[in-house]
Amino acid sequence: MQTTNCKKPANAAASIVVLLRCLSTIWAIAVVNPVHAQAPAPAPMYEGADRTQRLIDGTKREKTLTVYTSMGAKESAQIVSGFEKKYGIKVVIWRSGKQNVLQRVISEAHAGRNEVDLILAPSPEMEALHREKLLQETRSPFQKDLIPVALPAHREWAGMRANVYVQAYNTQKISRSELPRSYEELLDPRWKGKLGIEAKGQEWFYVLLQTMGEEKGLKFFRELVAKNGLSVRSGTSLLANMVVSGEVPFALTVYSYMAEQNRASGAPIDFITLTPTVAHTDGIGISRTAPHPYAATLFYDYLLSDGQKIIAKAHGLTTNRRDEAALARFNPTFIDPALLLDHLDKWTQMYNDTLLGNTSR
DSSP: OOOOOOOOOSSHHHHHHHHHHHHHHHHHHHHHSOTTOOOOOOGGGOOSTTHHHHHHHHHHHHOEEEEEEOSOHHHHHHHHHHHHHHHOOEEEEEEOOHHHHHHHHHHHHHTTOOOOOEEEEEHHHHHHHHHTTOEEOOOOGGGGGBOGGGSOTTOSOEEEEEEEEEEEEETTTOOGGGOOSSGGGGGSGGGTTOEEEETTOHHHHHHHHHHHOHHHHHHHHHHHHHHTOOEEESSHHHHHHHHHHTSSSEEEEEEHHHHHHHHHTTOSEEEEOOSSOEEEEEEEEEETTOSOHHHHHHHHHHHTTHHHHHHHHTTOEESBGGGHHHHHTTOOEEOOHHHHHHTHHHHHHHHHHHHTTOOOO
């Protein structure tokens, strides 16, 4: 162990020499063994000028990344492929419905299994993971480019794309002259047996009834179910496919990008937007116990940059300010995931009861 020679000096001149010698020795010890030096911030929170290179170096050491997502297979594959080619890392991806993604993350955490690095799911599910304390705050230089609704104050998730609910119809079954101008016009008998809806649309239902008024909205949907019926389908992708096939001529809850992708490929589908037009963001967040934090953070940054460009090319709507005009044409009302979660059980039960025609509650 290094020591300093700081014996009491014989005179004033000697005192200066000894003092300089002591300071020099102490400085040398501090440089060699900086016991009080501040450790670098964790990867998701690191904001230094060398952030990207630090993440790349760490990712090379980690070699892999695990992602759980509810995003469609085609979109997921395009984004993952681009990331793997750019950084030479293998991404293990697990896809399922939004509720399955949420349940898997929570159950693995309770079992002490730290497997997932990054989660991509709708904002209500991401906010639920925040409340379960399963995500960690992330600071990214790309967050400044997001519209305000896409970044909650806690920064444990960020919205990377906007999903807007539109009303899609089969152009061979329904002409434009027949299209409704309001939800109330769907009560017309000509819509009997032609309407479809997604089974897990309680978020859409919640915003709609907040706008209509709960009592008025419930009265409308109960009357709609009783008079014209609603074909309930599990998944917005399936519902969009049913519109294309003509099995569901008019669907209330299809994402705009699904209708636009099918229309661009020549399928007989188009859409309208009844007021209010409801939207939510797809959020991304890094697991609090991510086994590969550098790779997770690098992918997070990629999703908010190159990933959003891939989404936009596939007719998707991103939360980047540069794409704000494309989103604004829908004039969407965004779901507030925190407010929704406060009463989620109520709205889920109400949605299910209404779709099933159970008005006893």
